[in-house]
Amino acid sequence: MSILINKDTRLLVQGITGKEGAFHTRSMLDYGTNVVAGVVPGRGGQSAIEDRVPVFNTVKEAVQATGANTSVIYVPAAFAPDAIRESAAAGVPLIVCITEGVPALDMVATYAFVEECGVRLVGPNCPGLLSPGQAKVGIIPGNIAVPGPVGVVSKSGTLTYEAVDALTRLGIGQTTIIGIGGDPIIGTNFIDVLTMFQEDPETEAIVLLGEIGGDAEIQAANFIKAHVTKPVVSFIAGQTAPEGKRMGHAGAIISGGEGTAQEKIKALEAVGVSVARQPTDIAQLIKEAMDARAVS
Amino acid sequence: MKLHEYQARALLAQHGIPVTGGGVATTAAEARTIAEELGRRVVIKAQVFVGGRGKAGGVKLADTPAEAEQIASQILGMDIKGLTVEKVLVAEAISYQKEIYLSAILDRATKRVVMIASAEGGVEIEEVARTNPEAIIKIPAHPQLGLQEYQARELAFAIGLTDGKQARQFAQIATALYQTFVKSDASLVEINPLVIRDDGSLLALDSKVLIDDSALFRHPELEAMRDTSDEPEAEQLARAADITFIKLDGSIGCMVNGAGLAMATMDVVKLYGGEPANFLDIGGGADKNKVRTALEIILADPNVKAVMFNIFGGITRVDEVARGIIAALEEVPTSIPLIARLTGTNQEEGLRLLAESQLIPATSLAEAAQKAVEAAKAAA
Numbered sequence: 001m002s003i004l005i006n007k008d009t010r011l012l013v014q015g016i017t018g019k020e021g022a023f024h025t026r027s028m029l030d031y032g033t034n035v036v037a038g039v040v041p042g043r044g045g046q047s048a049i050e051d052r053v054p055v056f057n058t059v060k061e062a063v064q065a066t067g068a069n070t071s072v073i074y075v076p077a078a079f080a081p082d083a084i085r086e087s088a089a090a091g092v093p094l095i096v097c098i099t100e101g102v103p104a105l106d107m108v109a110t111y112a113f114v115e116e117c118g119v120r121l122v123g124p125n126c127p128g129l130l131s132p133g134q135a136k137v138g139i140i141p142g143n144i145a146v147p148g149p150v151g152v153v154s155k156s157g158t159l160t161y162e163a164v165d166a167l168t169r170l171g172i173g174q175t176t177i178i179g180i181g182g183d184p185i186i187g188t189n190f191i192d193v194l195t196m197f198q199e200d201p202e203t204e205a206i207v208l209l210g211e212i213g214g215d216a217e218i219q220a221a222n223f224i225k226a227h228v229t230k231p232v233v234s235f236i237a238g239q240t241a242p243e244g245k246r247m248g249h250a251g252a253i254i255s256g257g258e259g260t261a262q263e264k265i266k267a268l269e270a271v272g273v274s275v276a277r278q279p280t281d282i283a284q285l286i287k288e289a290m291d292a293r294a295v296s
Numbered sequence: 297m298k299l300h301e302y303q304a305r306a307l308l309a310q311h312g313i314p315v316t317g318g319g320v321a322t323t324a325a326e327a328r329t330i331a332e333e334l335g336r337r338v339v340i341k342a343q344v345f346v347g348g349r350g351k352a353g354g355v356k357l358a359d360t361p362a363e364a365e366q367i368a369s370q371i372l373g374m375d376i377k378g379l380t381v382e383k384v385l386v387a388e389a390i391s392y393q394k395e396i397y398l399s400a401i402l403d404r405a406t407k408r409v410v411m412i413a414s415a416e417g418g419v420e421i422e423e424v425a426r427t428n429p430e431a432i433i434k435i436p437a438h439p440q441l442g443l444q445e446y447q448a449r450e451l452a453f454a455i456g457l458t459d460g461k462q463a464r465q466f467a468q469i470a471t472a473l474y475q476t477f478v479k480s481d482a483s484l485v486e487i488n489p490l491v492i493r494d495d496g497s498l499l500a501l502d503s504k505v506l507i508d509d510s511a512l513f514r515h516p517e518l519e520a521m522r523d524t525s526d527e528p529e530a531e532q533l534a535r536a537a538d539i540t541f542i543k544l545d546g547s548i549g550c551m552v553n554g555a556g557l558a559m560a561t562m563d564v565v566k567l568y569g570g571e572p573a574n575f576l577d578i579g580g581g582a583d584k585n586k587v588r589t590a591l592e593i594i595l596a597d598p599n600v601k602a603v604m605f606n607i608f609g610g611i612t613r614v615d616e617v618a619r620g621i622i623a624a625l626e627e628v629p630t631s632i633p634l635i636a637r638l639t640g641t642n643q644e645e646g647l648r649l650l651a652e653s654q655l656i657p658a659t660s661l662a663e664a665a666q667k668a669v670e671a672a673k674a675a676a
Contacts, residue, residue: 159556
């Protein structure tokens with residue numbers, strides 16, 4: 001099993017004819033994802049990716065015609081909030097926004113609208129999701145993952161690939177890999193994903209990749225203590241980051257001594273989470289945690 | 297992006313928030329002219345992006361225009377925590393009864409703009425949060441309707457402004473502050489202190505504004521306020537090329553795609569006994585020009601004794617990165633050891649391109665970091 005995306009995912013791509021949109025749609029199709037529609041205003045009736053995907057003018061039309069149940073967004077930052085709202089208004093249950101650099105204030109109103117529509121947003125500024133062997137929604141390279149028992153949730157993109165690659169090399173597969181993004185305002189947070197992994201019967205252990213800034217990892221630690229019985233292994237990026245400098249991600253900044261890697265590691269270790277010293281160690285720690293569980 | 301105090305107060309004034317009279321000066325003579333125009337006692341404040349200006353001697357009172365000139369000449373050019381003071385704010389010095397606190401922030405947890413007020417102003421709000429958390433009042437603005445008037449009034453009464461007229465003025469200021477936040481795409485707008493004057497009226501004495509970098513594309517007027525004087529040249533070059541670069545003090549240059557992986561790469565360099573020379577994220581989907589610029593920036597740092605590339609291709613294509621590295625080395629040849637760990641999208645083509653170059657390959661992050669640390673130590 002998996003969370004959020006699987007073999008029944010019927011994907012629509014917003015921005016399918018853009019450079020990144022086209023490149024990654026091809027890769028999602030090649031992975032075996034059921035890409036049922038593209039949406040490009042003004043190009044309705046055409047098709048994209050060597051005639052493999054029909055294109056519609058609006059999300060509403062695409063959903064009516066194809067029964068799409070997931071949307072992925074590759075449009076530029078200035079248009080991404082509107083793209084999210086269009087999918088939310090059309091009732092697409094899962095919206096994944098890959099676009100980076102979306103103004104945070106736009107996300108405040110947009111997130112409220114998403115909530116009002118009763119749908120789920122992942123991102124923005126995230127690599128999306130991958131349920132190995134079933135579906136890929138976003139940009140996570142499919143070749144690094146294999147099906148298996150570990151759920152992976154991360155604030156980062158490429159750091160996630162590093163951890164997944166290490167798991168796969170040690171022969172440990174994944175149920176679902178999900179990048180939630182490192183922006184200040186995101187649709188799906190660590191706690192949402194931890195809840196889903198805890199409930200998913202196929203997920204036996206969880207990898208949580210965090211970074212400096214904010215207190216999402218501390219909240220996750222509190223949640224793990226109260227609600228998560230499966231083993232959790234973590235890595236927190238930015239142990240060497242200086243205070244007051246924004247480390248790329250809009251959210252990755254240590255301010256006033258708050259949001260440091262050290263305090264997050266401490267909070268996670270205090271609730272029994274094994275915290276790796278480097279990303280590749282995650283795989284070994286997961287193996288140990290799962291072996292320990294198998295014995296007990 | 298952070299604004300200077302003189303810019304922040306001008307922005308607040310534009311939105312109708314009362315601030316003290318004054319202006320910004322780059323010379324002592326200008327400071328004197330402003331003091332003459334104000335015709336009263338003034339405060340002279342260094343405009344640098346660093347906390348603790350007062351303690352460092354960057355904030356002083358002057359009774360006369362002549363004294364203002366003399367003090368400004370002391371403060372201008374002064375070094376405060378490594379930054380040179382190039383501008384001073386010359387503002388009216390006023391007396392007041394009480395200091396309060398008011399701000400708007402972008403709150404990750406509630407996903408709202410949250411208004412924060414406290415009767416305990418004049419000290420850092422983090423300090424109040426530690427010592428007297430119940431003195432901090434937070435009210436989230438409605439995500440679509442914005443801050444409502446009743447919410448602004450609630451905020452006033454909650455911090456003990458029971459006089460009707462005063463509460464009304466506070467509510468007006470809170471509303472204007474919220475408007476400043478929204479219209480400027482800020483991530484923080486703070487007035488601290490907001491003072492109650494002897495006649496009971498309110499006035500903003502000091503303020504702080506941070507703008508959301510992701511929204512600057514639609515605010516050319518704010519982008520124009522950017523002060524790059526304290527930003528290293530390399531960081532300016534990087535920003536122009538849409539590369540995130542932060543200079544650090546170590547000897548191992550790092551070029552990575554993705555902020556999380558870039559931080560993790562620095563952590564692993566440190567774990568193996570090295571010191572990173574920089575944080576550098578070439579971002580998603582970097583093309584070869586960007587890679588070339590990034591490498592030039594790294595190599596321009598004389599402390600760099602080895603460079604490690606850690607590229608895990610998703611959006612970024614490994615072959616594009618390889619082409620960028622090769623193009624950069626043609627223009628800026630170097631004898632510094634270069635260690636490359638490239639994996640992911642179009643990896644085979646990328647590795648084929650690099651096979652004939654001077655790059656030392658590594659198959660994992662740990663291996664790349666170890667090789668880079670060894671190479672840097674050998675060169676030191």
